Amino acid sequence: MTGADALFGVFAALACGGALGVAAFRSVARMAFSLVVCLSAVAGLFFLLNAPMVGATQLIVYVGGTVVLLIFGVMLTDAGVGRRMKIGLLETISMTFIAIGLAAALGWTAVGLGRAIPGAPVLDEEGVEIVAATPDTLRPIGLKFLGLGGESGVGFLLPFEIISVHLLVVLIGAAYLARAKRRVDATPETPPEATRETASDGLGEQA
Amino acid sequence: MTGYLIVSAVLLTCGVVCMASKRNAVGVLMGVELVLNAASVNFVAAAEFGPPAVPVQVATADAIGVGLDGQIAALFVIVLAAAEAAVALAIVLAFFNQHGTADVDAASELRG
Numbered sequence: 001m002t003g004a005d006a007l008f009g010v011f012a013a014l015a016c017g018g019a020l021g022v023a024a025f026r027s028v029a030r031m032a033f034s035l036v037v038c039l040s041a042v043a044g045l046f047f048l049l050n051a052p053m054v055g056a057t058q059l060i061v062y063v064g065g066t067v068v069l070l071i072f073g074v075m076l077t078d079a080g081v082g083r084r085m086k087i088g089l090l091e092t093i094s095m096t097f098i099a100i101g102l103a104a105a106l107g108w109t110a111v112g113l114g115r116a117i118p119g120a121p122v123l124d125e126e127g128v129e130i131v132a133a134t135p136d137t138l139r140p141i142g143l144k145f146l147g148l149g150g151e152s153g154v155g156f157l158l159p160f161e162i163i164s165v166h167l168l169v170v171l172i173g174a175a176y177l178a179r180a181k182r183r184v185d186a187t188p189e190t191p192p193e194a195t196r197e198t199a200s201d202g203l204g205e206q207a
Numbered sequence: 208m209t210g211y212l213i214v215s216a217v218l219l220t221c222g223v224v225c226m227a228s229k230r231n232a233v234g235v236l237m238g239v240e241l242v243l244n245a246a247s248v249n250f251v252a253a254a255e256f257g258p259p260a261v262p263v264q265v266a267t268a269d270a271i272g273v274g275l276d277g278q279i280a281a282l283f284v285i286v287l288a289a290a291e292a293a294v295a296l297a298i299v300l301a302f303f304n305q306h307g308t309a310d311v312d313a314a315s316e317l318r319g
Contacts (some may be wrong), residue, residue, distance in 0.1 A: 019221035022237050023228070031225075035237050038218070042244050044210065046281070049255040054247070054281045055246045061285050066240065066292045071228030073233045073296040077309040086229055095228045103220045141282070144275045156279055163286055171289040177297035 008048055014041035023099075028074045032067065039063050053138050211252035219245035232299045232309045234307040236292060245286045254278050 018038025025031045039062045046055035145160050222241030229235050253275025303309050 004290060008210060012210060015214055015223075016217045019218045019241055022224045022241060023221040028231055031234055031237055035240065039239065039244060042218075042248060045214065045248060046251050049211070049251045051251045051254065051278050051281070053211055054251055054278050054285075057282055057285055058247075062240075062244075063288050066289050069292055069296055070236060070240075072234060073236070073299060076300055077303045084268060087230060091228060095224055099220055099224045102223060103216065106216030106219060107213060110216050111209055113208070113212060115209070125279070141276055144279060159283065163283060167286065167290055170294055173294040174297040177294070178300045 004048060008045070011041045011044040011048065014038070032071050032074055035070070036063060036067050039067065053141050101191065208223075208252060209281070211248060211256075215248040215252070218248065221260040230310050230312055232302070232311050233296075234313060236295050236299070239291065240288060243284055243291075247284040250277045250281040250284065252277075252283075267298040 015038050018034045018036075018041060021034030022031050022038060025034060039058065043055045043058040046052075046058055090120065143155075145156050218241050220245075222238045222245060225241060226235050229238065254275070278299030293319075299309055302314060306313050
């Protein structure tokens with residue numbers, strides 16, 4: 001039992017516990033907190049897997065960005081503290097069966113696949129496992145994105161560009177969708193100044 | 208490898224249960240995040256433990272099998288998850304502005 005195994009146990013337990021909390025809690029605020037725990041533990045797993053770049057991105061984008069966005073969603077839709085939406089008994093029972101079946105199938109596959117791919121440790125001459133000390137993955141990942149310097153020459157430049165444009169489109173679309181709506185009875189020819197006033201009114205009512 | 212795959216399986220199961228059983232739209236979104244995280248855990252685990260493309264003795268950290276491809280796939284998953292969360296939350300907010308609730312069962316205008 002090495003230190004890496006112990007750390008894996010800690011992070012795996014945190015990740016699974018957080019995921020179970022997300023699935024089990026009724027209050028959305030508690031679900032959000034469990035999600036933060038789970039995603040941070042997954043970032044720790046990425047660090048353990050010699051992927052510090054992915055781990056850092058997970059922490060920055062996911063825990064720092066997406067979860068904050070979700071928490072804002074919880075606040076703005078006012079579903080957090082007071083109201084708890086119940087689900088029916090039939091749904092609970094059927095979901096339990098689905099969960100057990102899915103977990104059994106996936107667990108069986110995971111154990112089989114893990115046996116098939118044992119992950120041979122890299123050994124040096126004395127038979128001691130070589131553990132890469134914080135591999136430098138930032139530069140290879142950047143070169144791989146641009147299709148430069150790789151041994152195969154195959155890069156990810158096109159997906160990189162597509163995802164850049166996709167992000168731009170998504171942000172514009174999200175801003176368009178989430179803008180404060182005009183009143184239903186307001187005329188469509190409302191001048192921009194009045195629209196802005198109505199928008200600020202809507203925000204004030206929500207706050 | 209098995210440990211990471213099992214963690215990923217647990218995440219995916221919890222995410223699917225969360226997606227299917229929550230009535231709050233934000234809860235459904237959290238389930239989607241869990242499922243996407245399960246996928247990226249698998250990608251990075253395959254990047255680390257995948258079949259080596261070169262002999263193990265001469266393999267370096269960035270030359271093993273699917274190494275960087277798996278990590279790049281995980282990065283794409285993270286970015287797409289952020290975009291998906293932004294759009295979905297915008298839709299939820301628009302829905303909330305119209306209906307005054309975030310209950311997914313209230314979205315029944317298109318029911319046949």
